[in-house]
Amino acid sequence: MAAGGAALAGGRIVAAGSAARVLLAATVRALRGDDCGDLGQSAPLSRFTGAPEPVRRAAAARAAGRLALTPAQVAEVDAERVAGWIADHYPARRWPGAVLGAPHGAAAHLAVALGVPWLPAAFEMAVHWSCGAVDRPRAALDHGAALAGRLLAGNPDVHVRQVHCPASRGASAGATVALAVRWRSLPGAYARFLADRLEPGAPVLLLDDARTWPVLDEGRGHSFQVGSPASGLDPVDFHPDAHALRQVLRSAGGDGAHWEPPDVSSPQAFAEHGVESGFAQGLRTWTGRHGHPLHRVLAPQPDALSAATADLYRYWLRRAGKTGNRLVVECGRLLDPWQVIRAGLVPYWCENATRRRVAGVEWWLAGSEPFSSVDVLPEPPGVRSPALAGLPQWLAVAAFGRRRRALDRGSARGYPVSTVPTRRATEVLRNQPYDLPVPPPLGMAEALAELREAGAAQGLLVS
Known part of the structure; x- marks a missing residue:
C-alpha cells in the first residue's frame, strides 16, 4: 500500500498489535461468524519472562524493531490506500449502518451487535529509531518530526501524533517511534465504501475519545506528547522529578537524569485516540449530502463506553x-x-x-x-x-x-x-x-x- 504502486502492503504499514488493527480483525471475523483463533502468533518474549531485566529488555527492543518500518519506507506510505485496505476487509454486501472512530473494544462489540462494520479514524505506525533511547524525549521528537515530514509530503490530509511513552511501551520506546496517523478529512476510500455498501438511509455512528493530554503542536501537521492517558499515569508523573517516572525509566533501561522533555504548547489537546475535527466534519458533510443520519458518542473515559x-x-x-x-x-x-x-x-x-x-x-x-x-x-x-x-x-x-x-x-x-x-x-x-x-x-x-x-x-x- 504505497505511493506509485510500490509493494509496501497495508498490513506492513499498520502496526502489528496496534489497537485499531486488532479491533478491525476481530470485528471482521465476528461479522462473518468466525472467532479470533488465528489472531496472534506465539509470543516470542514468553521464553524471556524469567530472564534478567536487561536480557528481557533487549529481546523486547529486537522484537519491536523486526516489525517496524524503516525511515526510508515512511516516504512510501499512502494513507488513502491504507483506508482502502481497511475498507476492503469487509465483504461486498449492503450493511444496515456503520460505526467509525476511535479504537475501543466496546466499539467492536457494539458494531457486532448492530451487524455493521467498524472503520477506524486513524492508524498506528512503528518506525525504526536506530540510535534511540527511552530517556531522551527531545531526541525522539527530533527523529519523529523528520519522519512526519516525509509522511506529510505525500499525505497532506493527515495529522501525525507522535507518542513517546516508556510507561506503556517499555524498552521498545527506545527502539521505535510510535506515530498515530489521523485523517483530517473523510478518506475517499471510506466515502466510496459508505456510498457503495450502505443501505439507503442507513445510520452512521461516530465514536470519539475525549481524553486530553499536554501536547506540543507547532501547526506543521506533526504533534508530540510525552506519556499517554493509556499509561495509567498523570501528566505530572512524566515530570523529571516524579518518582513514578524514575520507576518507569529504571524498568525500561533508562536514566531519569537524562530526561528532559520539551515544553508543551497546549495542555488541553485531545490525546492520541481523539478524532480529528476535519474527519468528523467530513463525515457530517457526506452523511448530510447522501441522506444518512449521523449520530455521535463522546466518551470522557474508556470505562464509560465499556x-x-x-x-x-x-x-x-x-x-x-x-x-x-x-x-x-x-x-x-x-x-x-x-x-x-x-x-x-x-x-x-x-x-x-x-x-x-x-x-x-x-x-x-x-x-x-x-x-x-x-x-x-x-x-x-x-x-x-x-x-x-x-x-x-x-x-x-x-x-x-x-x-x-x-x-x-x-x-x-x-x-x-x-x-x-x-x-x-x-x-x-x-x-x-x-x-x-x-x-x-x-x-x-x-x-x-x-x-x-x-x-x-x-x-x-x-x-
Whole structure:
C-alpha cells in the first residue's frame, strides 16, 4: 500500500498489535461468524519472562524493531490506500449502518451487535529509531518530526501524533517511534465504501475519545506528547522529578537524569485516540449530502463506553430470552466478539491492565445487578509500571461472580512481563457453553437510546 504502486502492503504499514488493527480483525471475523483463533502468533518474549531485566529488555527492543518500518519506507506510505485496505476487509454486501472512530473494544462489540462494520479514524505506525533511547524525549521528537515530514509530503490530509511513552511501551520506546496517523478529512476510500455498501438511509455512528493530554503542536501537521492517558499515569508523573517516572525509566533501561522533555504548547489537546475535527466534519458533510443520519458518542473515559455497552448487551440478551447473567471482562487485545455472542456473554472491555481501568470495572460491577459468573482475561502488558493492577485486583473483579469466579491462568502466568496473543481469549471463551441462536441485530435507534440511558451517569454523551 504505497505511493506509485510500490509493494509496501497495508498490513506492513499498520502496526502489528496496534489497537485499531486488532479491533478491525476481530470485528471482521465476528461479522462473518468466525472467532479470533488465528489472531496472534506465539509470543516470542514468553521464553524471556524469567530472564534478567536487561536480557528481557533487549529481546523486547529486537522484537519491536523486526516489525517496524524503516525511515526510508515512511516516504512510501499512502494513507488513502491504507483506508482502502481497511475498507476492503469487509465483504461486498449492503450493511444496515456503520460505526467509525476511535479504537475501543466496546466499539467492536457494539458494531457486532448492530451487524455493521467498524472503520477506524486513524492508524498506528512503528518506525525504526536506530540510535534511540527511552530517556531522551527531545531526541525522539527530533527523529519523529523528520519522519512526519516525509509522511506529510505525500499525505497532506493527515495529522501525525507522535507518542513517546516508556510507561506503556517499555524498552521498545527506545527502539521505535510510535506515530498515530489521523485523517483530517473523510478518506475517499471510506466515502466510496459508505456510498457503495450502505443501505439507503442507513445510520452512521461516530465514536470519539475525549481524553486530553499536554501536547506540543507547532501547526506543521506533526504533534508530540510525552506519556499517554493509556499509561495509567498523570501528566505530572512524566515530570523529571516524579518518582513514578524514575520507576518507569529504571524498568525500561533508562536514566531519569537524562530526561528532559520539551515544553508543551497546549495542555488541553485531545490525546492520541481523539478524532480529528476535519474527519468528523467530513463525515457530517457526506452523511448530510447522501441522506444518512449521523449520530455521535463522546466518551470522557474508556470505562464509560465499556460500561454502557455491557449494559446494552445485557438488555439485548434478555430481550432475546437469555439470562444476560454471565460476564466476561476482556483486556486490551484479549477479546473475541464472536465467541461472546455465540456464548451469550455480557462483555466489559478494559483498555489495558492499569489500576484505573480495572477500578472502572470494579465500580461498575459494584453498582450492577449481580452476575452468576465472571470470567476475567487480564492482558499482561509486557512491561513493569507503578500504574499497573496487580493480580489481587484482578482476582477481586472475578470475585463479583456469585457461582463462577474465573481468572485465566494462562494470562496470569508471567504477569505483567509476559505477552499473550489475541487467540488466548478465543481458547478460553471456546470453553463456554453455547447459547444459540444469536439474538437478531440491534437497531441503531434502540442501541443509542440504551447507551444514552446507561452512560448518562458516567458522562457518556450520545447525540
